[in-house]
Amino acid sequence: xxxxxxxxxxxxxxxxxxxxxxxxxxxxxxxxxxxxxxxxxxxxxxxxxxxxxxxxxxxxxxxxxxxxxxxxxxxxxxxxxxxxxxxxxxxxxxxxxxxxxxxxxxxxxxxxxxxxxxxxxxxxxxxxxxxxxxxxxxxxxxxxxxxxxxxxxxxxxxxxxxxxxxxxxxxxxxxxxxxxxxxxxxxxxxxxxxxxxxxxxxxxxxxxxxxxxxxxxxxxxxxxxx
Amino acid sequence: xxxxxxxxxxxxxxxxxxxxxxxxxxxxxxxxxxxxxxxxxxxxxxxxxxxxxxxxxxxxxxxxxxxxxxxxxxxxxxxxxxxxxxxxxxxxxxxxxxxxxxxxxxxxxxxxxxxxxxxxxxxxxxxxx
Numbered sequence: 001x002x003x004x005x006x007x008x009x010x011x012x013x014x015x016x017x018x019x020x021x022x023x024x025x026x027x028x029x030x031x032x033x034x035x036x037x038x039x040x041x042x043x044x045x046x047x048x049x050x051x052x053x054x055x056x057x058x059x060x061x062x063x064x065x066x067x068x069x070x071x072x073x074x075x076x077x078x079x080x081x082x083x084x085x086x087x088x089x090x091x092x093x094x095x096x097x098x099x100x101x102x103x104x105x106x107x108x109x110x111x112x113x114x115x116x117x118x119x120x121x122x123x124x125x126x127x128x129x130x131x132x133x134x135x136x137x138x139x140x141x142x143x144x145x146x147x148x149x150x151x152x153x154x155x156x157x158x159x160x161x162x163x164x165x166x167x168x169x170x171x172x173x174x175x176x177x178x179x180x181x182x183x184x185x186x187x188x189x190x191x192x193x194x195x196x197x198x199x200x201x202x203x204x205x206x207x208x209x210x211x212x213x214x215x216x217x218x219x220x221x222x223x224x225x226x
Numbered sequence: 227x228x229x230x231x232x233x234x235x236x237x238x239x240x241x242x243x244x245x246x247x248x249x250x251x252x253x254x255x256x257x258x259x260x261x262x263x264x265x266x267x268x269x270x271x272x273x274x275x276x277x278x279x280x281x282x283x284x285x286x287x288x289x290x291x292x293x294x295x296x297x298x299x300x301x302x303x304x305x306x307x308x309x310x311x312x313x314x315x316x317x318x319x320x321x322x323x324x325x326x327x328x329x330x331x332x333x334x335x336x337x338x339x340x341x342x343x344x345x346x347x348x349x350x351x352x353x354x355x
Contacts, residue, residue, distance in 0.1 A: 104290035161240040
């Protein structure tokens with residue numbers, strides 16, 4: 001990729017835009033491409049399901065590592081939300097489309113709408129300057145599934161070891177845990193919605209697990225347009 | 227199944243999320259070039275295997291991915307405390323009585339694992355040979 005607009009250098013780090021744009025002649029494929037070919041993903045969900053699973057592909061996933069105070073200042077300035085300081089915290093911006101999640105004491109996961117992460121990474125790097133930090137674009141390695149519907153919690157109870165009841169996973173909490181023998185980041189951004197951040201290489205497995213576990217609730221997996 | 231308190235996530239989690247990583251508090255010799263082969267071999271290969279209180283390193287591999295320490299009784303599987311890297315244990319083999327006074331992590335009856343309690347206690351008794 002030698003497009004001039006897709007590469008940049010801020011400080012001593014080279015950054016790279018993983019969304020080359022339509023003119024680059026590259027068709028992006030979501031991690032669920034194979035599931036789609038196999039017929040596990042439909043373009044539209046039915047109306048009467050008790051659970052709805054929607055993939056949100058191509059979002060910008062950035063991992064920030066470093067000291068909480070330094071990163072907090074930069075994130076507050078660039079995203080307008082403060083870094084969750086308490087373990088397992090998840091904060092969303094006013095629109096609800098950008099989120100910052102506590103992953104470990106020196107690590108946070110930022111998820112922004114598709115195409116914003118390159119610019120955000122560059123802005124954060126410029127603002128952080130010589131501070132001790134790392135920013136990694138992990139968007140290629142994971143994808144996000146949205147679970148909603150009245151039976152969503154029951155589906156999760158079958159699949160994760162974590163307590164997904166209201167007192168275990170209230171709104172604004174995000175945990176890394178075991179999902180059907182693989183790893184997942186389980187997030188609760190709002191009352192009626194759960195989010196699963198899954199590994200790209202396990203995406204097809206996870207979707208087939210969800211379809212199997214959700215068969216009794218008439219579950220269908222749909223894909224949101226990027 | 228252990229129910230382990232992660233000192234970084236500040237929560238109890240299932241054992242499935244963790245992985246044991248061997249004995250804790252090993253200190254690498256400050257100057258490896260000047261120690262004897264025996265000392266270096268001890269550091270590299272030899273580990274304690276006590277019956278009773280043992281300090282172990284575990285990693286919360288599916289959660290925060292941080293390493294931390296567990297003080298565990300190898301005879302009963304009881305987890306006595308968990309603490310962060312760099313901290314020292316408050317319960318050691320030398321002051322095992324402390325655990326009675328502290329609100330430490332223990333399941334009913336002290337049995338931390340499913341199936342740890344022998345169905346027939348005589349099975350665990352030593353038989354005279």
